[in-house]
Amino acid sequence: MLRSIVEYYAEHEQYRCGYCRSPDTNYSHGMWAHAMTVSDYQDLIDRGWRRSGKYCYKPTMDVTCCPMYTIRCRALEFKPTKSQKKVLKRVNKILASQDASAPAGDGNRKMSTCSSGSEVLAEGFEEGGEQFIETMRDHQDLNLDVVKNSELLNSSTGEQAGDSIAQKDLAKKNEPKPNSSQEKVVKKELQDQDLPVGDKPTRKKAKQFRRERRLEKLKEKGINELPPATPRFKEKQLEDYLNELPDDVKHKLEIKLVRTAPPSPEWLATSKQAHEVYVKYQTTIHDDKPDKCTEPKFHDFLVHSPLLEEHPEDGPESGYGSFHQQYWLDGKIIAVGVIDILPKCVSSVYFFYDPQYMNMTLGTYGALREIEFTKQLHSVCPKIEYYYMGYYIHSCRKMRYKGNFFPSDLLCPETYKWFPLEDCIPKLEATPYSRLNPDVDCTDDNYPEESDLNYIPMWVNGVIMLYRHYKRHTNAKNSDTEDLMEYARLVGTKSLKSLILVR
Numbered sequence: 001m002l003r004s005i006v007e008y009y010a011e012h013e014q015y016r017c018g019y020c021r022s023p024d025t026n027y028s029h030g031m032w033a034h035a036m037t038v039s040d041y042q043d044l045i046d047r048g049w050r051r052s053g054k055y056c057y058k059p060t061m062d063v064t065c066c067p068m069y070t071i072r073c074r075a076l077e078f079k080p081t082k083s084q085k086k087v088l089k090r091v092n093k094i095l096a097s098q099d100a101s102a103p104a105g106d107g108n109r110k111m112s113t114c115s116s117g118s119e120v121l122a123e124g125f126e127e128g129g130e131q132f133i134e135t136m137r138d139h140q141d142l143n144l145d146v147v148k149n150s151e152l153l154n155s156s157t158g159e160q161a162g163d164s165i166a167q168k169d170l171a172k173k174n175e176p177k178p179n180s181s182q183e184k185v186v187k188k189e190l191q192d193q194d195l196p197v198g199d200k201p202t203r204k205k206a207k208q209f210r211r212e213r214r215l216e217k218l219k220e221k222g223i224n225e226l227p228p229a230t231p232r233f234k235e236k237q238l239e240d241y242l243n244e245l246p247d248d249v250k251h252k253l254e255i256k257l258v259r260t261a262p263p264s265p266e267w268l269a270t271s272k273q274a275h276e277v278y279v280k281y282q283t284t285i286h287d288d289k290p291d292k293c294t295e296p297k298f299h300d301f302l303v304h305s306p307l308l309e310e311h312p313e314d315g316p317e318s319g320y321g322s323f324h325q326q327y328w329l330d331g332k333i334i335a336v337g338v339i340d341i342l343p344k345c346v347s348s349v350y351f352f353y354d355p356q357y358m359n360m361t362l363g364t365y366g367a368l369r370e371i372e373f374t375k376q377l378h379s380v381c382p383k384i385e386y387y388y389m390g391y392y393i394h395s396c397r398k399m400r401y402k403g404n405f406f407p408s409d410l411l412c413p414e415t416y417k418w419f420p421l422e423d424c425i426p427k428l429e430a431t432p433y434s435r436l437n438p439d440v441d442c443t444d445d446n447y448p449e450e451s452d453l454n455y456i457p458m459w460v461n462g463v464i465m466l467y468r469h470y471k472r473h474t475n476a477k478n479s480d481t482e483d484l485m486e487y488a489r490l491v492g493t494k495s496l497k498s499l500i501l502v503r
Contacts, residue, residue, distance in 0.1 A: 002308050004041075005034040005142060005459060007502040008487045012057070017065050019396040025065035029490055030057040033306035034142050034502070038320040041307060042342045043495050045070060045388060047416050047446070051340075051349075054306045058490055059391075061413040067433045068391035070411040071421070072345065075374040075387045077407050080238055084368060084404070087361045088241040094360055095251045100329060101356045142459065142502070238372050254328040255369065261305035261322040271303070273333050274324065278302070281352035302338045302350055316341060316377050316384075325370070327353070327362070335362045337370055345386040346374040367405060392421070394428035412436040415444050416492075446492035453484050459502045470503070 008031045017026040033054050041051070048070050049058045059068045080088065094100050218224070258266045275298050282288040305322035312320075320341050327335035335353035339346055348370055353362040370387060377384045392410060393399040402408070403425075409418040415437040427434040454468035465473075467484065488496045 002035075002037050002310065003457075003500055004036045004306075004498060005500045005502060006036070006056070007032045007034070008483075010483065010486065011060065013060075019066040019393055019399065022065050027060035027064040028057045029060060029486075030055060031487075032056075035308055036306040037308055037498075038310055038340075038342050040495060040498050041340070042344055043498075044491065045342075045347060046411070047490070047492050047495075048411060048413060049491075050390060051306065053300045053302070053304045056306075062433050066393050066395050067413070068393050069413065069424075069436075071389050071392035071402050071408055072411075072418070073371060073387040073389060073405045073408045074385065075346075075371050076378060076385055078238060078371050078375075078387075078405065080241065080368065081404060081406070084364060085241060087364045088238075088244075088368065091253075091360050091365050092241075092245050095249050095253055096246050098250055100251045100360070238368060239375075242369070242372055251330050252328075256326045256328060257318055258324045258326055259309070259318070259321060260303050260324050261307060262309060263303075267303075267324065270326065270333065274326065274336050277333055277336060277354050278352050280354055280356075284355040305340070307340060314381065316381050322349075325366075325373070327366070329357070335366060337366045339370060341377065342384075343381075344383050345388045346370060346377065346384070347388040348390060371405065394425070395432040410436055415439075415442045416446065417442070444492075446494055448485075448488040448493040448496060450481070450485060452493050452496060453481065453488060455497045456484065456488070457497070457500045459500050464500060 010029060011027065012030045013027045014024040015026050016023050033051065033056050036051075036056075041049075044056065047058070048061070049056050050070070051057075061067045061069075256266070258264060258270065260267050263271075275295055278298050279290065279293045282293045283290060302324075307321045310320040318341065320343065322338075322340050325337040325339060326333050327337075333354075334357050335351070337351045338349040340349060348367070351363055351366045353366070367389070374384060374387045387405075389402045389405065389408075391399070392402050392408075403421050406421075408421045410421055410424045411418055412435060413433075414435045417437055419436045419438075423438075424434070424436050427436060454466060456467040458465055458467055458470050460470060471480075484501075487501070491499060
């Protein structure tokens with residue numbers, strides 16, 4: 001049986017913020033995940049957690065300088081905006097043209113993460129978190145076979161303690177203000193709509209007359225209502241724009257889903273090429289030094305994952321876990337989307353591309369592709385409905401672009417319930433940190449009691465036992481209880497009974 005194993009590291013405080021650039025105002029809590037089931041990770045991201053490599057972190061929302069709200073797009077309801085449609089049409093046009101790369105010089109031009117649709121590396125935990133993962137690179141992995149091949153035993157009765165443990169389980173753009181002459185034109189157009197200009201009233205009257213005659217004929221047959229009008233044309237969906245390619249395309253774009261954890265043969269065969277694209281992206285777009293983009297660091301952040309590979313009968317053909325979506329143009333990788341496929345969503349981790357193809361606006365294009373991929377998975381696994389985009393930081397203007405993927409919801413940091421982004425904006429305009437749930441009486445229904453601590457499974461020197469037995473054998477101090485209660489509040493009652501905590 002697959003189980004999650006974590007080490008809790010408590011508060012990670014006063015480190016550099018990757019958004020406002022403050023040197024010491026970023027606060028979060030973190031834990032190292034040796035292994036994580038996809039169900040457990042789904043529960044954690046629905047409480048505001050997020051992973052970078054094997055490190056999981058949760059911003060201390062009411063203290064940190066730039067509060068980070070988990071954001072998800074309702075993929076099944078998604079409709080591309082006018083600007084997003086232009087991106088899709090531009091890519092299709094480029095694929096049909098002779099030269100798909102950007103004009104000379106564009107590859108060296110630094111571009112904001114906002115306009116490209118990509119994310120800040122490791123999302124705000126960038127500096128302190130990177131240093132932490134550096135120290136963990138040589139961390140000794142636990143013998144996970146102990147978990148796979150052993151049961152949680154009640155040390156006093158020999159009964160399975162597993163019976164007591166839960167097993168299952170973008171921004172509105174600034175628009176130039178119209179000048180006075182433009183305002184007059186707009187006002188005149190609005191006024192003209194109410195005037196009987198030309199033959200518009202005649203057409204309207206004739207249409208109404210035909211409608212009335214048709215209704216009279218239906219009444220003679222005992223029908224009192226007109227049937228609903230058949231739409232003249234079907235509204236184009238995201239899929240239609242993505243597949244709207246001419247027959248004579250000059251370039252072939254393929255998207256390949258490659259499992260990275262555990263490493264698949266496909267990943268091992270293409271990892272160096274993917275890393276080369278990553279280096280180009282980080283050094284050109286984010287102006288990183290080459291020593292920050294080494295293969296070990298690339299693997300730490302975007303390849304290594306605690307998520308366990310799972311292939312349930314009712315799951316997607318690919319299974320659940322961590323993947324790279326590789327964008328191949330004419331036989332070479334030009335972009336990579338790092339994603340997790342979870343029981344209820346596709347979670348975006350990061351996106352990077354070759355700056356030579358900057359004219360394709362691949363950041364936005366990749367997000368649209370991932371939304372469509374979510375919809376495709378839903379057709380096979382109905383529970384997969386959402387596209388998680390990481391964190392939304394309203395106080396950081398360059399991160400507001402995520403609100404452009406509509407409709408989207410934000411996670412309330414106090415009740416852990418979801419609310420439409422448009423309803424949350426006024427609250428976030430007033431103050432960076434806000435309880436998003438308007439119901440003042442609503443509470444966190446996954447909030448633990450102190451008695452729940454007894455059911456925390458613990459890894460102690462290779463032996464798994466419940467905390468109540470650990471206390472009995474070790475005479476645990478009150479400080480242990482305080483630390484565990486903090487951990488329990490952060491992960492919630494359901495997860496604390498499922499995650500095996502290393503002591």
